Amino acid sequence: MSNKTLIIGMMLVTMLPRIIPFYAFKTEDLPPFLRAFLNYIPYTVLGALILPGGLNGIEGKPLVSGICLAIAAFIAWFKGGIIGPVIGAVSVGLVMIYMGL
Amino acid sequence: MIKKGFKDATPVMAGYFPIAMAFGILAKTAGVSIVEGVMMSTFVYAGASQFMAVSMIAAGISPISILLATFLMNFRHFIMSASIRAKLNTVPSKYFPLIGFFLTDESFSVASMKEDIDDFNYLISLEVSCYISWGLGTLFGYLTGMFFPAILITAMGVALYALFVALLIPACKKSSEAILYASLAGIINTFLSQIPWISSSGSFAITVISVSMFAAYLNQMKGEAQYEQ
Numbered sequence: 001m002s003n004k005t006l007i008i009g010m011m012l013v014t015m016l017p018r019i020i021p022f023y024a025f026k027t028e029d030l031p032p033f034l035r036a037f038l039n040y041i042p043y044t045v046l047g048a049l050i051l052p053g054g055l056n057g058i059e060g061k062p063l064v065s066g067i068c069l070a071i072a073a074f075i076a077w078f079k080g081g082i083i084g085p086v087i088g089a090v091s092v093g094l095v096m097i098y099m100g101l
Numbered sequence: 102m103i104k105k106g107f108k109d110a111t112p113v114m115a116g117y118f119p120i121a122m123a124f125g126i127l128a129k130t131a132g133v134s135i136v137e138g139v140m141m142s143t144f145v146y147a148g149a150s151q152f153m154a155v156s157m158i159a160a161g162i163s164p165i166s167i168l169l170a171t172f173l174m175n176f177r178h179f180i181m182s183a184s185i186r187a188k189l190n191t192v193p194s195k196y197f198p199l200i201g202f203f204l205t206d207e208s209f210s211v212a213s214m215k216e217d218i219d220d221f222n223y224l225i226s227l228e229v230s231c232y233i234s235w236g237l238g239t240l241f242g243y244l245t246g247m248f249f250p251a252i253l254i255t256a257m258g259v260a261l262y263a264l265f266v267a268l269l270i271p272a273c274k275k276s277s278e279a280i281l282y283a284s285l286a287g288i289i290n291t292f293l294s295q296i297p298w299i300s301s302s303g304s305f306a307i308t309v310i311s312v313s314m315f316a317a318y319l320n321q322m323k324g325e326a327q328y329e330q
Contacts (some may be wrong), residue, residue, distance in 0.1 A: 001164040003133065003134075003137045003158065004137060004140065005164075006154075006158070006164045006167060006168070007137060007140050007141055007144055007145060008144065009164070009168050010141075010144075010145045010147070010150075010154060010167070010168060010171045011144040011145050013168055013171050013172040013175070014145055014146070014147045014150070014171060014172070014175040014178075015201070015202055017172075017175060017176050017178050017179040017182070018175075018178045018179070018181075018182050018201040018202060018204045019182070019197065019198050019201035019202065020179070020182075020201075021179055021180075021182035021183035021186055021201075022182055022185075022186045022194070022197035022198075022200065022201050023194070023197065024183065024186070025183075025186070027186065027187050027188070027189065027190055028190070030187060032321070032324075033317055033318075033321055034317075035187060036316070036317035036320045036321065037313050037314060037316075037317040038183055038184045038186075038187040038313075039184075039187070040278075040282055040312075040313040040316040040317060040320075041180055041181065041183075041184035041213075041309060041313050042184060042209075042210070042213035042214065042272075043269070043272065043278070043279045043282045043283045043286070043316075044282055044283065044285075044286035044308065044309045044312040044313045044316070045180070045181060045184075045206075045209065045210065045213075045286075045309055046210055046265050046268060046269045046283050046286075047269070047282065047283030047284060047285065047286030047287040047290070047308075047312075048286045048287060048289075048290040048305050048308045048309055048312075049206055049210070049262075049265050049305075050262060050265050050266060050269070050283075050287055051286075051287030051288070051290055051291045052287075052290060052291040052294050053262065053301075054259070054262035054265070054266070057258045057259035057260075057261075057262040057263075058255055058256065058258050058259050059255065059258060065259055065262070068259040068262075068263065069259070069262055069263060069266050071263075072262075072263035072266040072267055073266050073267075073270055075267075076266060076267040076270035076271070077270050077274065080271065081267070082112045082264060082267045082268065083111070083112055084267075085263055085264075085266065085267035085270075086112050086115070086116070086260050086263045086264055086267060088263075089259050089260065089262075089263035089266075090256050090257060090259060090260050090263065091256075093255075093256040093258075093259050094252065094253065094256040097252055097255055097256055098252065
């Protein structure tokens with residue numbers, strides 16, 4: 001198998017799980033339980049994306065990563081927005097790495 | 102709505118670019134051609150599994166194993182697509198393949214935290230903006246090699262996680278359910294990831310499905326209790 005064939009194969013196996021669910025049901029036909037289940041997905045996805053992966057955001061430095069995320073949470077809570085928390089977290093991370101933490 | 106989609110995508114674009122650059126650099130050092138490297142980012146478009154695939158190609162691992170690993174790693178998007186689908190009422194079904202193809206953890210997270218996403222122009226401009234950043238980053242990384250100082254690349258590693266935090270916090274301020282179930286998912290996922298025979302994508306899927314089920318179950322119980330009163 002050439003690399004290009006492999007890439008096409010990879011495209012198919014990643015694409016299908018992303019597309020098939022769109023045709024699996026009609027929103028208005030969903031029973032309330034499933035509708036509630038799908039509505040909770042974004043929260044649980046975010047939780048599971050942040051932990052534990054976020055603690056390795058800055059590779060091999062869980063404490064520094066954790067402090068960066070706490071800074072992001074602090075800014076998001078008191079000032080809101082997305083760019084602010086992200087820039088805050090990255091800058092604090094930069095300073096801490098620079099200081100050799 | 103196109104403008105709004107682009108605007109909401111900017112933090113993701115900023116986070117994607119350096120990671121995609123790192124991918125371009127890895128592809129080059131692994132001996133993958135520039136066309137194949139960019140094809141990975143534009144055809145497959147699947148973050149972590151691209152890194153894995155390139156390392157596996159370089160290590161001479163069989164294509165079938167690479168395909169299987171890629172499938173298992175990205176199967177989690179199945180749940181995210183279903184969740185997005187449940188919020189679409191007016192978007193014509195002919196657009197579904199596009200919305201699905203461009204879906205990522207990040208575009209899903211950004212879109213899901215918005216009130217009204219039942220709009221194709223909004224979704225596709227959000228998603229394609231992220232996609233372009235990923236593709237250009239790959240090309241740029243491949244062509245230039247290391248461009249940003251290493252310390253900046255390292256610090257940027259936390260950017261997308263900070264994005265997830267910033268997306269989650271407003272929801273937590275509004276509802277105690279968001280903070281409860283997101284924390285529960287984070288804790289369970291952390292716990293499951295410690296188990297050696299469960300892969301990280303496996304623990305992610307188990308966590309998201311079980312905690313969401315639990316949440317929906319409690320929600321139903323609450324509804325029935327109110328009904329009885």
